[in-house]
Amino acid sequence: MRRPTHDDHCAQILHQITLLRAMLDGVDPNLPIPTCPGWTLNHLLRHLLGAQQWVDTVIRTRATGPVVPTALREVTGYRDEDPAALAAELVERATRTVEALREAGPDAPVWSPAPTMQRAAFWARRGAHEMLVHRADAATALGQPFSAAPENAADALDEWMARMARPLPPDQPAPPSPAPPSPATPDDRPAPLAPGRSVCLRATDTAPEVRAEWLVDLTTAPFTWTHAQAPATVTVRAPMTDLLLIAYGRRPPHGDAVEVRGDARLLTDWLTENTFN
Numbered sequence: 001m002r003r004p005t006h007d008d009h010c011a012q013i014l015h016q017i018t019l020l021r022a023m024l025d026g027v028d029p030n031l032p033i034p035t036c037p038g039w040t041l042n043h044l045l046r047h048l049l050g051a052q053q054w055v056d057t058v059i060r061t062r063a064t065g066p067v068v069p070t071a072l073r074e075v076t077g078y079r080d081e082d083p084a085a086l087a088a089e090l091v092e093r094a095t096r097t098v099e100a101l102r103e104a105g106p107d108a109p110v111w112s113p114a115p116t117m118q119r120a121a122f123w124a125r126r127g128a129h130e131m132l133v134h135r136a137d138a139a140t141a142l143g144q145p146f147s148a149a150p151e152n153a154a155d156a157l158d159e160w161m162a163r164m165a166r167p168l169p170p171d172q173p174a175p176p177s178p179a180p181p182s183p184a185t186p187d188d189r190p191a192p193l194a195p196g197r198s199v200c201l202r203a204t205d206t207a208p209e210v211r212a213e214w215l216v217d218l219t220t221a222p223f224t225w226t227h228a229q230a231p232a233t234v235t236v237r238a239p240m241t242d243l244l245l246i247a248y249g250r251r252p253p254h255g256d257a258v259e260v261r262g263d264a265r266l267l268t269d270w271l272t273e274n275t276f277n
Helices: 006-021 041-061 083-104 119-144 150-164 240-247 266-271
Strands: 200-204 213-217 225-227 234-238 257-263
Touching: 006 083, 006 119, 041 083, 041 119, 083 119, 119 150, 119 213, 119 240, 150 200, 150 213, 150 240, 200 240, 200 266, 234 240, 234 266
Parallel strands: 200 234
Antiparallel strands: 200 213, 213 225, 234 257
16 A cells, blocks of 8 residues: 655645644633643644744745744743634644645755755655644543544654654754663664564554554664564554554553553663654
8 A cells, every 4th residue: 555645745734633623612722631741732732833834934945954943842821722713723824834845845855853854745744743643632632532544644653663763853852861872873862772672563453555563673773663574572563543642652552452462661661762742
């Protein structure tokens, strides 16, 4: 099965916002978001608005160097705003951003925080999955069900793997590491947690062509990964949506429909060392 294209990612940005907007009529803007500690629903929506402003600036200016995402980060001063009104503004901003992304095309050279992904395609894909995961955050806070299409969730987990297997953005500190990286692998990712060990994430509800299995080798820093099927030190078997939420730290790697076989401590340590919002 083909993975989503640039145009698919652009469409998904707007689709995920539409699904998010449908949840927000009459809700409390100051509702805490359990999966984003310290944030309320108001903060979450302001964060998403800031993200659209950031991406729109990067794409329209064809930025060749870092653009500081101030509006994306400075959200805690907001309170009591109407979620439905914020969602309507989010639709407007995202529509402009998607127009810019489509006009630029996937191969337009622009700066991104991922050193090896300096193209507009990075921003469309990141935006689609940012909206997907933050929709999950809102659904959790509101006590509403959340699900993702298998191909979109699998693509989001592919992107998560690609980001975690590369250096962090220059302005983002690396998580604490049990030991400094060796001179042979100078970067700002954590040192390997367990050389010679591996983690496997395997979806239980997808067709084979989705390739919803990830084998992570912790021998090197940063780790490497493939879609290969092979024994691992620890294996997580769960529905595709749950695997994505586990990787993003949105749900624990246990409970209903989640099965962990092998070294559960290795899994916990690996997930703790490798996370981004």
